[in-house]
Amino acid sequence: MAEQNWKENRSSFFASALGPLLWTLVFFIVPMGIVWAYSFGRNAGLTEIDLVGTLDNYKRATEWLYLSIFAKSFGVAAMVTLICLIVGFPVAMAITFASEKWRPWLLLGIMLPFWTNLLVRTYALMMLMGSQGYANKALGGLWGGASWLKTLIGLEPLPTWEPVQLLFNNFAVVFGLVYVHLPFMVLPLYSALDRLDRSLIEASLDLGAGHFRTIMKIVVPLAMPGIFAGVMITLIPALGAYLTPDLMGGTDSQMIANVIERQFKRANDWPFGAALSFMLIYAMFILIALQGLRKKPAETH
Amino acid sequence: MTEAKLPIISIQNITKRYPGAPVAAVDNVSLDIMPGEFFVLLGPSGCGKTTLLRMIAGFEIPTSGTILIDGQDMAAVPPNKRPVNMVFQSYAVFPHMSVEQNVGYGLRIAGVGGDEISSRVREALELVKLDGLEKRKPDQLSGGQRQRVALARSLVMRPKVLLLDEPLSALDAKLRAQMQFELSDLQDEVGITFVTVTHDQDEALSMAGRIAVMNKGEVAQLATPSDLYEYPANRFVADFVGSVNLFEGKLTLDEPDRAAVDCPGLGKVYLNHGVTGSHGSDVWVALRPEKIYLHVPGEGKAIRAAAQDAPEDHNLARGHIKGMSYLGDITLFEIKLDSGAMIRVSRPNLSRHDQEDFTWDDRVSMHWRADSPVVLLS
Numbered sequence: 001m002a003e004q005n006w007k008e009n010r011s012s013f014f015a016s017a018l019g020p021l022l023w024t025l026v027f028f029i030v031p032m033g034i035v036w037a038y039s040f041g042r043n044a045g046l047t048e049i050d051l052v053g054t055l056d057n058y059k060r061a062t063e064w065l066y067l068s069i070f071a072k073s074f075g076v077a078a079m080v081t082l083i084c085l086i087v088g089f090p091v092a093m094a095i096t097f098a099s100e101k102w103r104p105w106l107l108l109g110i111m112l113p114f115w116t117n118l119l120v121r122t123y124a125l126m127m128l129m130g131s132q133g134y135a136n137k138a139l140g141g142l143w144g145g146a147s148w149l150k151t152l153i154g155l156e157p158l159p160t161w162e163p164v165q166l167l168f169n170n171f172a173v174v175f176g177l178v179y180v181h182l183p184f185m186v187l188p189l190y191s192a193l194d195r196l197d198r199s200l201i202e203a204s205l206d207l208g209a210g211h212f213r214t215i216m217k218i219v220v221p222l223a224m225p226g227i228f229a230g231v232m233i234t235l236i237p238a239l240g241a242y243l244t245p246d247l248m249g250g251t252d253s254q255m256i257a258n259v260i261e262r263q264f265k266r267a268n269d270w271p272f273g274a275a276l277s278f279m280l281i282y283a284m285f286i287l288i289a290l291q292g293l294r295k296k297p298a299e300t301h
Numbered sequence: 302m303t304e305a306k307l308p309i310i311s312i313q314n315i316t317k318r319y320p321g322a323p324v325a326a327v328d329n330v331s332l333d334i335m336p337g338e339f340f341v342l343l344g345p346s347g348c349g350k351t352t353l354l355r356m357i358a359g360f361e362i363p364t365s366g367t368i369l370i371d372g373q374d375m376a377a378v379p380p381n382k383r384p385v386n387m388v389f390q391s392y393a394v395f396p397h398m399s400v401e402q403n404v405g406y407g408l409r410i411a412g413v414g415g416d417e418i419s420s421r422v423r424e425a426l427e428l429v430k431l432d433g434l435e436k437r438k439p440d441q442l443s444g445g446q447r448q449r450v451a452l453a454r455s456l457v458m459r460p461k462v463l464l465l466d467e468p469l470s471a472l473d474a475k476l477r478a479q480m481q482f483e484l485s486d487l488q489d490e491v492g493i494t495f496v497t498v499t500h501d502q503d504e505a506l507s508m509a510g511r512i513a514v515m516n517k518g519e520v521a522q523l524a525t526p527s528d529l530y531e532y533p534a535n536r537f538v539a540d541f542v543g544s545v546n547l548f549e550g551k552l553t554l555d556e557p558d559r560a561a562v563d564c565p566g567l568g569k570v571y572l573n574h575g576v577t578g579s580h581g582s583d584v585w586v587a588l589r590p591e592k593i594y595l596h597v598p599g600e601g602k603a604i605r606a607a608a609q610d611a612p613e614d615h616n617l618a619r620g621h622i623k624g625m626s627y628l629g630d631i632t633l634f635e636i637k638l639d640s641g642a643m644i645r646v647s648r649p650n651l652s653r654h655d656q657e658d659f660t661w662d663d664r665v666s667m668h669w670r671a672d673s674p675v676v677l678l679s
Contacts, residue, residue, distance in 0.1 A: 202360055203393035203451075205380045207407030207458065217406075221397045 039274035049270055057275030066259065066276065070283070073255040076170070076245075077238035080177040084185035084234050085227065087178070092189035092226075093219070096196075107190070110183050118180065122247050125179055129166040129248075136163045168250040176244040181237065185230040192226020193219070232291055236284050256280055307372060308333035309461055309494050310357060315366035317352050317518075326352045328518035329366070334462075334496060339488050342498045343505040344515035345541065350498045353515070354464050357496065358387045371461055386455035387464040390471070392447045394439045394454075400426070401435040403450050407458045425457035428487065445476050456491060465497040469504055481507045502542050506530065514538050530589075535679045539587040546588045546644045552578045552676070561615065562586050562676060566642035571615035573671040578678055585677040590647040592673040595634065596666045597658060603666035610671040618644065618667045622659055632656050636665060 039057055044050040060066070095106045113121060128134050140161040147158035166172060196219065204214040220227070242257035249255075256276065263273030310333070317327040327349040334340045342350040355361040357368060359380030368375045370384060386407070395403050404425055408418045426432045429449040439447055448468065455463055468484065469477045485508050488495045499505050505512050506526040513523045514537070521541075522534040533539035536547060550564030560572045562584055570586050578584055596603040607616045623643070624635030632655070634646045646667060650656055659665065 197391060197393065199389040199391050199393035200395060202358075202380070203387070203389055203395070203454075204406070205360075206358060206385075206387045207410060207454065208381045209406075209410045210381055213410060218395060222395075 035274045036278060038271050039278050041271040041274075043269060043271060046268070057272045058279070060272060061275045061279050066256075066279075069254065069256050069259055070279065073239055073257075074283075076174060076177065076253075076255060077235050077241070079174055080181060080238045081185075081231055081235045083174070083178045084182050085231065088182055088185035088189055088230065089220075089223075089227075091182075092186050092193050093215075095186070095190050096193040110186050110190075113180075113183060118243060121180070122176060122243060125176055126167060126248060129172065129175070131163040131165065131167070133166070135166060139164060167248060168253075170249070170253045172248040172250075173245045173253045173255070176248040177238050177241055180241075180244060181234045184233045184237070188226045188229040188233060189223065190226075192223040192229075196222055228291060228294065232287065236287065239284065240280060306335055308369075309336040309338075309371055310334040310496070311367075311369040311372075312353070312357075313367040313369070315353065315356060315368060316364045317349070317356060317361060318364045325349075325364070325518050327356070327363075330515075330518070330520055331366075332513055332520060332523060334494060336461075336494055337492055339485065339495045339508055339510045340497070341505040341509035341512045342496065342515060343502060343509075343512050343542070344500065344521075346500055348515040349518040350500075350515045351466060354387075354466055354496065354498045357462070358385055358464050359383050384461040385464055386458050386460040386462075387466065388448070388451045388455055388468055390467040392444075392451040392471075394442075394447050394450050396439050398439075399435065400431060400437050400439075400442070400450050403439070404453045404457050406454065411458075421457050422453075425453040428456060428490070429453045444471055445480070448472070448480070452487070456487075456493070460493060462494045462496055465495060467499055468497060469499070470501070477504070484508055506542070514541060516541070531675075533587060533675060533677065536585055536587070536677050539675065539677060544590055544645060546590065546593075547677075548586045548588070548642065550584055550586055552576070552580055552582050552584050555580055560676065561612075562674075566638065566640050567644070568618055568638075568640070569615045570674050571611035571671050572674055572676065573610060576676040576678075578676065582678075587675040587677055588644075588669060588673060590633070590645040591631075591649075593644070593646045593667050593669050595646050595648050595659070596668070603668045607668035616669050616671060616674075620644070620665060620667075622661055622663045622665060625659065625661065627656050632659075634659065634665075636667070 037051055038049055040053050040055070041049045041051045042054055042056070091110070095103060095110070098106055126133075130136070140163065143158060143161045151157045166175075200218055200222070201214055204218045205211075209217065239255075240257050241255055242261060245253055245255045246258055246261075249258075257280075260273050260276045260280070263269045263276060267273075312330055312332050312334075315327055315330045316325050318325045330349075330353060342353060344350045352361055356363050357370070357375075359375065359378065375383060395406065398406065401422055404422045405418045408421060413421070422435075423432065426435065429452050431446060431449050431453060434442070434446065439450070442450065448471075465484075469480050472480060481504060484495070484497075497505075497508065506529075509526055511523065511525055512529055514521045514529065516537050522529060522538045524532070524534075529538060529542050533542065533545075539545045540547065546567075548564040548567040548570075550562040550567070550570065552560065553563045554561035555576055555578055557575045558573070560574065560576045560578075562570045562572075564570055564586055567586060567588070570588075576584070594603075594606065596606075603617060610616075618638055620636040620638040622634055623637045624633075626633045629650070631647045631649050634648065636644050636646055638644055644667075648655070
C-alpha cells in the first residue's frame with residue numbers, strides 16, 4: 001500500500017479521526033477532567049462539591065498513612081511483576097520453542113483466562129485456596145499419607161492436620177494478582193522471543209556457551225523490549241488492582257485502589273478520592289516517562 | 302605434518318530420519334574429511350547437506366550412525382563442547398554486541414584472560430580485514446562485513462573444523478566471487494579444515510579441494526572439482542555440476558582401449574577408452590556443451606576433424622540452430638539435430654566478430670573428440 005501523507009489529505013484524515021477523537025474527548029478526557037477538578041474541591045453537603053481550588057486533599061493524600069499504602073501497593077505490584085517475570089519467562093520460552101503443532105494450543109491456554117470474567121476467576125481461585133478448598137484437601141491428604149507412612153515404620157504419627165491459611169492475607173493477594181496478570185507478562189515476552197533469530201541461540205551454543213549462559217547473555221538481552229513491555233503492562237494494572245485485594249486480601253492487605261473506592265463510596269469523600277486517584281495516575285505517568293527515557297538511547301545509537 | 306593423516310571428521314553410516322517424513326533426510330552416508338581440507342557438500346535444496354552439517358555441529362542428532370571428530374565419538378557431546386565452530390547462513394551476529402564483543406564472545410565464555418582476548422580478537426579481525434571496526438554494532442555493518450565478523454568469531458576459537466552453511470548465498474555476485482577467493486586464501490592461511498555447504502556449483506568448484514555431491518540424502522559422488530566435472534559418476538552429477546547434453550544409447554563396443562555407443566538421438570559415439578559396462582546394455586552419453594566444435598556450413602571440415610581420432614561416421618552430428626544467446630565471452634547455441642533431439646553447444650568468442658559466424662536456422666555440423674563423451678551407467 002502506498003504510504004499516504006496526512007497533510008495531503010487533511011479533510012479525509014480529520015473526518016476519519018473525528019469519531020475516535022470525539023469518543024476520547026467525551027468518555028475519557030471530560031470525566032478525567034471532572035475528577036481532576038474534584039481533587040481540588042471540598043465536600044459541601046451530601047452530594048455537592050465546591051471547586052475551591054484547595055490543595056488540602058493532596059496534603060491529606062501525602063500523609064504517612066496514605067503514603068504507606070501507596071508504598072505497599074508499589075511493593076505488592078513490584079513483587080507481582082517480578083514473580084510474573086520469573087514464572088512467565090520460562091513459559092514464554094517453552095511456547096516459543098514448542099513444536100508448530102503445539103504452539104497455538106499453548107497460546108490458547110495462556111489466553112483462555114481472558115475469556116472468563118475476572119470475578120468468576122477470582123472466586124474459583126478462592127474456592128481452590130479456601131481452608132476447605134482443594135489445595136488444603138490435597139495437602140491434608142499428603143500429610144495423612146506421611147503420617148501413615150511413619151506409623152508403618154513404627155514411628156509416632158504426625159499431629160492432626162491443621163488447614164493452612166491460604167486466603168485473606170498478603171500471600172493470597174500476591175498469588176491472586178500473579179494469577180490474573182501472568183498472561184499480560186507472557187504475551188509480550190512470547191512476541192519478543194518469537195522474533196528472535198534461532199541461529200543466534202545456536203551460534204552461542206556453538207561458541208561454547210551452555211544453555212543457561214545463552215539465555216542470560218543472548219536471549220534475555222535481545223528480549224529486553226518484550227521484558228520491558230511485559231513489566232509495564234503488568235506493573236500498572238497490578239498497582240491499581242482493586243478486586244483481588246478486596247476479595248482475597250485480609251484486613252492488612254488493602255491496596256490503594258481499595259482506599260480510593262472507600263472514599264468514593266462509604267466515606268463519600270469524592271474530592272479526597274479524586275486526589276488519591278490522581279496521585280496514582282501521576283505515579284503511572286512517571287513510570288511511563290521512565291520507559292520513554294529508556295527507549296531514547298536505544299534509538300540514537 | 303609428517304605423521305600419517307587420520308581423518309579429522311569421519312562420518313560413518315549416518316542416517317537422519319525426521320519423525321513423520323516419508324524419506325530419510327540423510328540416508329546412510331559415510332565419508333572422511335581430512336585435516337586441512339576444504340571440503341564442500343554440494344547439492345540441491347533438500348538433499349540433506351545442511352542436515353549433515355548440522356549433525357557435525359551437534360544441532361541435529363543422527364537417527365543412526367557415528368560421527369568421529371579427531372577420532373572422538375561425538376554421540377554424547379553437545380554442540381558447545383565440540384571442537385568445531387560454525388558460520389551460519391544468516392551469520393547470526395549478535396545484534397546487541399559490538400564487533401569486538403561478538404568476536405570475543407566464545408573466548409569470554411571459555412574464561413580466557415582479558416589481555417589474551419583482546420590480542421586474539423585483534424588478530425582475528427586483522428585476518429578477516431575488519432581491523433578498525435571493533436566498536437561498530439552489527440547494524441552499522443554491510444552484509445559482507447557481518448559475514449567477516451561471523452568468520453572471525455569462529456576462527457578466533459581455533460576450531461579443528463570450521464563449518465560454513467551457505468556462506469556466500471546472501472552476498473551479491475561481485476562480492477561473492479571475491480569472497481570465494483578470500484575464503485580459499487583464508488583457509489590456506491589458518492590451515493583449519495573447512496566444511497562448506499552450498500547449492501552453488503560455481504562456488505563449490507572454485508573453492509573446494511574435494512566435493513561431495515548429495516542427492517536425496519545420499520552422496521552421489523565424492524571427488525575433486527575437476528574429476529567431478531570431467532568424470533561424473535552418474536546422470537545426476539553430470540547434470541547438476543555444470544551443464545550437459547545427455548543421450549540414451551546402447552553400448553555396441555566395449556574393449557579396454559575403446560568403446561562405442563549408438564545413440565538414437567545423437568548418432569554413433571566413439572570413445573578412446575573402455576567403459577565398465579556390458580555389451581548391449583543401456584547407457585547414457587554425457588557431452589559437455591563446450592566440448593562440441595561447431596562448424597560453418599559445409600560438412601567437410603567436420604567430417605575430417607572427427608575422423609582424426611574416431612572411425613568414420615562417429616562423433617559427428619548435424620542440425621539447425623534454433624536458439625542463440627550471446628553471453629559476451631561465449632555464445633550458447635540450441636541446436637535441433639536431424640534426429641529431432643536438441644543439443645546445447647557453447648562456443649568461445651575468440652575474436653570480436655565470432656558471434657557473427659552463425660545465425661538462427663543455419664545448418665551446422667558438429668564434431669567432438671573421442672575423449673570428450675562420458676558414458677554413464679546410472
